[in-house]
Amino acid sequence: MKSIFYTVSLILLFFGPMVNAQDQILTKQEAIDLILENNLDIKVARNTKLIDDNNADILNSGYLPSVTGNASGSIDKQNSEGVLGNGDTRTAEGAETRRYSAAVNVNYTLFDGLGRYYNYKSFQERSEQSELEVRQTIENTILQLFTVYYEAARLTENTATLEQALEISKDRLKRAQYQFEYGQNTGLDVLNAEVDINTDSINLLNSKQQLRNTMRDLNLILNRNLSAQFSADTTVTFVPGLQMENMYNEAQMNNVRLQIVEKDINMGLNDIRVAKSGYLPTIGLTGTYGWNESNNNSPLAFVLQNTSTGVTGTINLTWNLFDGGTTITGIKNAKIAYKNQEIAKKQIRLEVERDIRNAWDSYTNALYVLEVQEKNLQTNQNNFKRTDERYKLGQITSIEFRQAQLNLLNAELAKSQAKYNAKLAELQMLQVSGQLLNVDF
Structure with a gap:
């Protein structure tokens, strides 16, 4: 029995400094700053947002003209023979003709049935939706962060509670040993005390191991060195004045899922308008500035060199009177997709209503449990204090003392669990209501 006690004690001495060395507290705000800076999911979401911003830029709108330049040059060598009016025959051996040209072309669509306009609006809606998706990723990541934190x-x-329990058990063992030495009790009390110390030591050892594992999980979420040492802030504050009606109204207006599906509906409406633009004509403007030069050294040529420059402007109208039904089919499909998006919005609205009501019930229930556990802890603290006094006077047995100690330990652990359950329930409710990023943690 003593060998087991000493083995556990040595393990605690070895692992104890690893936990106690974590003197630097990682505050909640520091954890949020780290995760916003380092988390990989957030980085990917932000990069996607940059792509959507680029797509929504004027450079991708189709409103700007296209300008192209082209140039060409050619050399033509021919043997030719010609008969003049007076009957003379002339020949040209290897007559060379050189031609050069260059032009700048400008093409601009004046009107395309408003398809360009609604496509541009869809790009802008998608950019705003991407911003909402970044917010959604941040909300989910922060909730994951605080679940682990x-x-x-x-x-x-x-x-800390188990360390206190172990110290109480050690004091009890010393007391039992003194009493045994002076003949005030049997060796059974000493053995019981040693057994309880071993139990408390193992519980403490397991708790420290779980703590180290959880800290590695937190470092992983923060995307930093897994062996980084820190202490978590155990202070918990609740948002005051929360009311179900306000939370419900906030969820209807600010829930990120509802806002994202609203953007889908707007883009679906624009898709219908883009499809309808196929019924309207397209009016385009084309302008060209060109230069041409031709050199001919043939004695049979009337003009040996010709140079010309000029500007050409053209307005063209294209009206697809019938495209085989492609436009009609596109409009029908766009309308069906729009109806599906409206159905999805109704479904999400119902889910959000369910989520906010469930979250509120979980939150209020967790607060009630916390209140009960706090009262229970106070009761067990008073009970243990009195039990300890009676134990020192020899009025109760070591078994009764141990039971009071366990009751106090369980009450402290239950109260701690209830406190963090209530806080996580509050955060989940704030996320559903769209207020998670607007409160202090």
Whole structure:
């Protein structure tokens, strides 16, 4: 029995400094700053947002003209023979003709049935939707962060509580040994005390291991060195004055899922308008500035060199009177897709209503459990204090003392669990209502 006790004690001495060395507290705000800067999912979402911003730029709108330049040159060598009016015959051996040209062309669509306009609006809607998706990723990541962060805080409190329990058990063992030496009790009390110390030591050892594992999980979310040492802030504050009606109204207006599907509906409406633009004509403007030069050394040529420059402007109108039904089919499909998006919005609205009501019930229930556990802890603290006094006077047995100690330990652990459950329930409710990024943690 003593060998087990000493083995566990040595393990605690070895692992204890690893936990106690974590003196630097990683505050909640520091954790948020780190995750906003380093988290890979957030980086990907932000890069996607940059792509959508580029697509929504005027350079991708189709409103700007296209300008092209072209140039060419050619050399033509021919043997030719010709008969003049007076009957003389002339020949040209290897007569060379050189031609050069250059031009700048400008093409601009004046009107395309408003398809360009609604495509541009869809790009802008998509850019705004992408911003909402970045926010959604941040919300989910922050909720994941605090799920792990508060677990680390809970295990920190549990470890401290188990350390106190171990110290109480050690004091009890010393007392039992003194009493045994002076003949005031049997060796059974000493053995029981040693067994309880071993139990408390193992529980503490397991708690420290869980804490280290959770800290590695948190470092992984923060995308930093997994062996980074820190302590979690165990302070928990709740947002005051929350009311179900306000949370419900906030969810209807600010829930990110509803806002994203609203953008889908706007883009679907624009798709219908783009499809309808196929019924209208397209009017385009083309302008060309060109230069041409031709050199001919043939004695049979009337003009040996010719140079010309000029500007040409053209307005053209194209009206697809019938395209085989492609436009009609496109409009029908766009309308069906739009109806599906409206159905999706109704479904999401119902889900959000369910989520906010469930989150509120979980939140209020968690607060009630926390209140009960706090009262239960106070009761067990008073009970243990009195039990300890009676135990010192020899009025109760070591078994009764141990039971009071376990009751106090369980009450402290339950209260800690209830505190963090309530906070996580609050964060989940704030996320559904769209207020998660607007509160202090």
